[in-house]
Amino acid sequence: MRLISAVILLSTAIRAVGQTAPADNVHASLLTGKKKSLIAYAGQSHSFTLEVAPTAKPSDVPGFITVNKQIFQSTLVPVDKSIDVNSLTPAREQDILTGYMNFELSYYKKKLHQNYSNLSTQWITLQNLIFLIWYFDIPQDQKLISRQIYVSTIFYDQILDLNAPVFHPEDAGKARALLLRLAGTIKTYDTHLDLAALQKKLSK
Secondary structure, three states, X not given: OHHHHHHHHHHOOOOOOOOOOOOOOEEOEEEOOOOOEEEEEEOXXXXXXXXXXXXXXXXXXXXXXXXXXXXXXXXXXXXXXXXXXXXXXXXXXXXXXHHHHHHHHHHHHHHOOOOOEEEEEEEEEEXXXXXXXXXXXXXXXXXXXXXXXXXXXXXXXEEEEEEEEEOOHHHHHHHHHXXXXXXXXXXXXXXXXXHHHHHHHHHO
């Protein structure tokens, strides 16, 4: 129970960029199949899928998925409505993602009263999308989680955030590799995906 509470506490730090009230964050769905599984999100006019190992399954922690004993979540956070997402330059995308990271860190520290250290960041491009990799260490007195890792990108008018808690320091590389592998499989669609039909197709 303490483990679940700790993970949920970290996940509640994910909020809408620039908003001061809790956001209605959305989790992508896990669609399981015999040969492969997908994490999928179907918006009204934009959708995406991420390919994940067929061993993926829902975690005991609400909103999280487990792959080879590593839990993670895929969350969508709305971008502030004042931002014109239809004419973003790479530099502007980096500004938005950096602002999102700083907002989350400030909320985590000031509102949730949680400390962190050794913040590290890195920029990469996967499938023509700019991703911000950011992670930080959790104080040792927390005892349950040693590090939190995020891989974030802009998905139309939302930020797609992949994140994973690391329970043992030696597992940090595995967790980071999992999130980057997921990010590298992203496929975007300018339409609404029928998730029920997609699940049926995966099950054959």
